[in-house]
Amino acid sequence: xxxxxxxxxxxxxxxxxxxxxVLGHPARVAIIQHLFKINTCICxxxxxxxxLAQPTISQHLKELKNVxxxxxxxxxxxxxxxxxKDNWTKMKDLMTEFLDLDITFNCC
Amino acid sequence: xxxxxxxxxxxxxxxxxxxxxVLGHPARVAIIQHLFKINTCICxxxxxxxxLAQPTISQHLKELKNVxxxxxxxxxxxxxxxxxKDNWTKMKDLMTEFLDLDITFNCC
DNA sequence: ACCATTAATCGTAATATTGCAATAAATAAA
DNA sequence: TTTATTTATTGCAATATTACGATTAATGGT
Numbered sequence: 001x002x003x004x005x006x007x008x009x010x011x012x013x014x015x016x017x018x019x020x021x022v023l024g025h026p027a028r029v030a031i032i033q034h035l036f037k038i039n040t041c042i043c044x045x046x047x048x049x050x051x052l053a054q055p056t057i058s059q060h061l062k063e064l065k066n067v068x069x070x071x072x073x074x075x076x077x078x079x080x081x082x083x084x085k086d087n088w089t090k091m092k093d094l095m096t097e098f099l100d101l102d103i104t105f106n107c108c
Numbered sequence: 109x110x111x112x113x114x115x116x117x118x119x120x121x122x123x124x125x126x127x128x129x130v131l132g133h134p135a136r137v138a139i140i141q142h143l144f145k146i147n148t149c150i151c152x153x154x155x156x157x158x159x160l161a162q163p164t165i166s167q168h169l170k171e172l173k174n175v176x177x178x179x180x181x182x183x184x185x186x187x188x189x190x191x192x193k194d195n196w197t198k199m200k201d202l203m204t205e206f207l208d209l210d211i212t213f214n215c216c
Numbered sequence: 217a218c219c220a221t222t223a224a225t226c227g228t229a230a231t232a233t234t235g236c237a238a239t240a241a242a243t244a245a246a
Numbered sequence: 247t248t249t250a251t252t253t254a255t256t257g258c259a260a261t262a263t264t265a266c267g268a269t270t271a272a273t274g275g276t
Contacts, residue, residue: 017137024132110265161235
């Protein structure tokens with residue numbers, strides 16, 4: 001127990017859940033928002049911006065990278081992170097399709 | 109540790125994270141999809157539909173109810189669940205606004 | 217070569233999540 | 247009232263997540 005039974009669900013359901021899950025932490029939401037706001041890529045000042053410890057931010061960045069929402073380029077000693085445009089769009093389409101379920105029905 | 113430091117983030121960031129988090133499990137995605145598909149409200153056959161134990165489904169329903177995405181009406185011995193139209197729309201708008209961040213920038 | 221800077225990784229503690237068996241609660245039907 | 251049906255709750259085990267100090271790895275500058 002303690003482990004999600006992914007095999008019970010469709011690929012679509014699992015994909016939506018994985019993407020929603022990674023957005024299910026305010027630090028990761030903040031990282032995404034900041035990456036969009038800065039417009040050009042940033043790196044380690046996310047630590048200053050957000051106020052969590054460097055290993056914690058690094059861990060959140062890793063999770064965002066794992067699902068492909070961001071990518072990081074090494075520039076000298078620092079790493080420049082940015083939104084992965086294509087994957088972000090794919091993710092957005094997937095979520096939007098799910099969220100746009102038809103809502104014209106009578107309820108109990 | 110082990111606890112999210114919500115005080116470091118804005119209300120908006122926390123709200124988005126809470127909503128995304130509740131959609132971050134395939135069983136809850138499946139429940140939502142099924143509630144939409146059935147069109148009229150259903151109750152305990154979510155257990156048959158999804159294939160997890162009854163207490164497990166009950167727990168997921170509770171979490172969806174806690175954030176207001178669904179509501180349940182008692183009908184005899186069973187409970188009729190359905191999407192909470194207004195809250196679903198509110199959630200959708202919140203998520204859509206977040207997902208629709210402008211993506212016209214140059215990356216690293 | 218040495219030191220400074222930056223980010224990733226390791227190790228660990230605290231807490232949360234997932235899942236289910238067992239049980240309880242509540243109503244309907246007999 | 248007894249029995250069946252349905253859902254919620256309790257209690258617990260297994261695993262996942264969150265956070266951070268300490269350390270490591272990698273590069274740049276001196």
